[in-house]
Amino acid sequence: MVAPTILLTVIIVVGAWGILIYNSLVALRNQVQNGWRQIDVQLRRRHDLIPNLVEAVKGYMQFERDTLTQVVEARAKAVAAPDTSSRIAAENQLTGGIGRLLAVMENYPQLKADQNVARLQEELTTTENQIAFARQAYNDSVMRFNTRLQTFPSNMIARNTGFEPADYFKGAPEDQAVPKVDLSMSAPRA
Amino acid sequence: MAAQHSDFWILERKNRRQTAILIAVFVVLFGALGFGLDVLFDNVEFFNGTIVGFPILTLFALLIGGVQSVASFYGGSSLVLASVHARALKPDEEPKHQMVLDVIREMATAAAMPVPKGYIINDPAPNAFATGRDPAHAVICVTQGLIDQMDREEMQGVIGHEMAHVRDYDTRTMMMIAVLIGGIAMLADFAWRWAWFSGGFRSRRERQGQGNSGDTGAVIGLAIVILTAVAPFFSQLLAMAVSRQREYLADAGSVEFTRNPNALLRALGRIAETESPLRDASRGTAHMFIVNPLEGANEDQESFFANLLSTHPPLARRIARLRAMSGQGASAAAPGAA
Numbered sequence: 001m002v003a004p005t006i007l008l009t010v011i012i013v014v015g016a017w018g019i020l021i022y023n024s025l026v027a028l029r030n031q032v033q034n035g036w037r038q039i040d041v042q043l044r045r046r047h048d049l050i051p052n053l054v055e056a057v058k059g060y061m062q063f064e065r066d067t068l069t070q071v072v073e074a075r076a077k078a079v080a081a082p083d084t085s086s087r088i089a090a091e092n093q094l095t096g097g098i099g100r101l102l103a104v105m106e107n108y109p110q111l112k113a114d115q116n117v118a119r120l121q122e123e124l125t126t127t128e129n130q131i132a133f134a135r136q137a138y139n140d141s142v143m144r145f146n147t148r149l150q151t152f153p154s155n156m157i158a159r160n161t162g163f164e165p166a167d168y169f170k171g172a173p174e175d176q177a178v179p180k181v182d183l184s185m186s187a188p189r190a
Numbered sequence: 191m192a193a194q195h196s197d198f199w200i201l202e203r204k205n206r207r208q209t210a211i212l213i214a215v216f217v218v219l220f221g222a223l224g225f226g227l228d229v230l231f232d233n234v235e236f237f238n239g240t241i242v243g244f245p246i247l248t249l250f251a252l253l254i255g256g257v258q259s260v261a262s263f264y265g266g267s268s269l270v271l272a273s274v275h276a277r278a279l280k281p282d283e284e285p286k287h288q289m290v291l292d293v294i295r296e297m298a299t300a301a302a303m304p305v306p307k308g309y310i311i312n313d314p315a316p317n318a319f320a321t322g323r324d325p326a327h328a329v330i331c332v333t334q335g336l337i338d339q340m341d342r343e344e345m346q347g348v349i350g351h352e353m354a355h356v357r358d359y360d361t362r363t364m365m366m367i368a369v370l371i372g373g374i375a376m377l378a379d380f381a382w383r384w385a386w387f388s389g390g391f392r393s394r395r396e397r398q399g400q401g402n403s404g405d406t407g408a409v410i411g412l413a414i415v416i417l418t419a420v421a422p423f424f425s426q427l428l429a430m431a432v433s434r435q436r437e438y439l440a441d442a443g444s445v446e447f448t449r450n451p452n453a454l455l456r457a458l459g460r461i462a463e464t465e466s467p468l469r470d471a472s473r474g475t476a477h478m479f480i481v482n483p484l485e486g487a488n489e490d491q492e493s494f495f496a497n498l499l500s501t502h503p504p505l506a507r508r509i510a511r512l513r514a515m516s517g518q519g520a521s522a523a524a525p526g527a528a
Contacts, residue, residue, distance in 0.1 A: 031302075038299060118285060125342075126292035133300035136449065141302075 021157045028145040032166045035138035039169065042130040043078070043091055046098075049127060050075045053120045060108050060117075067104055071097040084167075092171055098128060135169045142166045201439070205359040208432065209366050216370045217255040222417060224251025262369040267321040267329055267361075270368055270478070271309060274470045276331045279308035286337050293345045294330055297353040300447035306330045306356060315468045316340070316461050319478040320352035321365045328356040333468065339460055347444055347454030351480055354443020360436050364478050367429045430501045433477035437503055440480075441512060451516035455509060462505045477501035 054068055061068065074094035081087035102125065111117050146165045149158045225248045228234045234243035262269075281288040291308045298305040306320065306328035316336040322328035330352045340348065355361050445451045461481050468483035476484050482502040 035302070038302075042299075119288075122285065122288060122292065126289075126296060129292075129296045129346075130299050133296055133447070137300060137302045 018157055021154050022161060025145075025148060025154060025158055025161075025163055028141070028148060029163065029166075031141045032138070032145050035134070035141045036169075038134040039131065039138055042127055042134055046094070046124070046127045046131065047075055047079055049120065049124050050098075053117075053124055056114070056117050056120055057105065057108075057111060060111050060114075061104070064101075064104050067097070067101050071101050088169060095128070095131070095171070098124065102128075135171070139168050142168050201358040201360075205363045209363050212363070212366055212370060213259045216259060216374065217252060219374060219417075220251045220255030220258075221248055224248035226412075227251075258373055259370070262366055262373070263323055266365040266369045267323065267327065270321050270365060270475060271329065271331065273472065274311055274331070274468075274475060276309040276311045279310045279332075284337075289342060290332060290337055290345060290349075293342065293349050294353075297346065297349045297447055300350070301353045301357050303353065303357055304328070306353070308332075310334060310337070311468070311470065313468050313470065314338070315466045315483065316464055317468050317471075317483050318348050318352055318480045319475075320355045320361050321368075321478060322356065322361045323365065324359070324362060325356050328361055330356070335464070335466075339464075340457055343448075343450065343453045344457035344460065346448050347450070347457045348480060350444030350447040351440045351454060353447060354440040355436070357443065358436075358439065360440065364433065364436075367432070368475050368478060371426060371429060429477050433501045434503050437480075437508065438511060441508055442515070445512070445515055451512050455512045455516060458505055458509050458512070462509070481505060 050071060054072060058068060071094065074090060074097045078087060078090035078094050081090050102121070105111050105121065111121075148154045149163055149165050225234075225245060228243075228245045228247045231247065232243075233247060234241050234245050236242075279287050279291055281291055287310070290310075294308050295305050303325045306322070306325075307330070309329050309331035311317075311331060311333045313333045314335040315333060316339050318330065318332040318336055320328060320330045330349060332348070336345075336348065355364070441454060444454045448454070458481070468479070471479065471483035476482060479502075
């Protein structure tokens with residue numbers, strides 16, 4: 001009589017423990033998916049902003065045709081990207097282009113006087129930062145999720161319930177070289 | 191970083207526990223004062239070791255304490271914001287106000303938290319604090335001086351620090367400390383005033399010169415009222431000890447969000463250069479700010495007693511810790527280097 005009771009208890013405990021692990025994996029996967037959506041929201045916002053900014057600055061920056069064209073083309077490629085990996089590549093290219101554009105804009109003092117441009121510039125700067133931070137949060141959540149998939153004991157549950165490791169959002173290699181955008185519109189140093 | 195995540199749960203649990211203890215102590219103090227008054231007014235008497243009578247004032251005080259705790263929980267942040275004369279940040283007032291709102295949104299993204307509301311205090315002393323009972327009701331408040339003196343990166347460091355307070359539920363504990371310590375101080379004040387006007391701690395019957403049964407009662411009543419009087423001091427000590435440790439943790443949280451120790455490092459350095467105290471800060475709200483708003487940063491003391499009585503660790507020590515982080519943290523500073 002004792003043996004079956006012990007067996008039953010063990011089965012119940014192990015089962016409950018398995019359910020807990022499964023649920024925590026689902027929660028982590030949802031975090032990863034939500035992290036991706038956050039990036040997506042910011043990338044779309046960037047797509048919407050670029051035409052306005054290019055329109056606003058092109059009068060001032062006749063000598064920067066190349067920079068502007070690069071940004072516009074990278075945007076078009078990103079918008080039309082058929083799948084995630086080509087989209088990530090195009091978005092990384094766009095990030096580099098915008099970094100250069102924002103850096104070059106520093107050379108045009110007239111731009112700072114234009115309130116419309118200053119507003120767009122702030123909006124683009126914050127969107128760029130949002131993308132960087134959303135990517136950082138997303139990659140952190142991917143790491144937590146993948147670690148759980150690969151470590152004992154959660155890997156046993158994951159293997160039998162069809163969890164797939166998530167992909168990191170990797171930046172372009174050149175991306176690391178571009179300094180973080182810091183475009184304080186007016187930075188009076190005390 | 192998986193460890194960081196569980197650290198945050200530990201912090202949150204610790205904060206929940208501390209808030210519960212704080213509320214319990216607060217309600218018990220209220221009850222004790224009520225009981226002391228009951229004894230002094232002869233509502234209850236000690237008779238052969240048992241308590242006789244109906245402690246109406248005790249029940250009344252407990253009720254007030256409970257109601258005030260609930261009210262503090264839900265209304266505490268508006269009370270705190272009103273006491274420092276803060277108002278909501280509007281994007282169109284000044285371009286840099288838009289920038290602050292944007293930075294708050296950026297840090298919320300980095301922390302994967304809801305976006306807190308932005309508030310501003312019209313004061314030239316650079317400072318900031320966060321409040322709210324949970325991340326969904328959080329408020330981050332900065333001074334005009336901070337906005338004027340910080341560039342975007344430094345602002346990220348400061349807001350990141352506040353965002354860490356929000357994520358760890360420090361804001362709830364700190365808010366309850368601010369409001370309830372105020373309540374305890376008021377209570378003690380009331381007790382002493384009443385004692386003063388009623389001519390000392392003697393029971394009514396004693397004063398009328400009848401009987402000595404009031405003696406024990408009067409002693410107990412006196413003890414309880416004295417306890418209530420020293421309570422603010424000890425609760426303040428507790429608030430200080432609790433808040434000092436949290437400043438280090440929030441500094442580390444800021445670096446976790448920005449991956450850029452230099453941002454907060456530069457911001458604290460810049461704040462250390464200014465000396466002006468914040469006009470509307472009080473002893474009750476001082477522990478909420480990123481740097482002590484009551485003294486110029488230059489008065490930062492290192493001694494043991496200065497430490498014991500301070501809500502903030504010395505700026506120099508915080509800066510040193512951040513510098514250590516940035517020294518070894520070349521790899522940690524690259525975003526998405528996971």
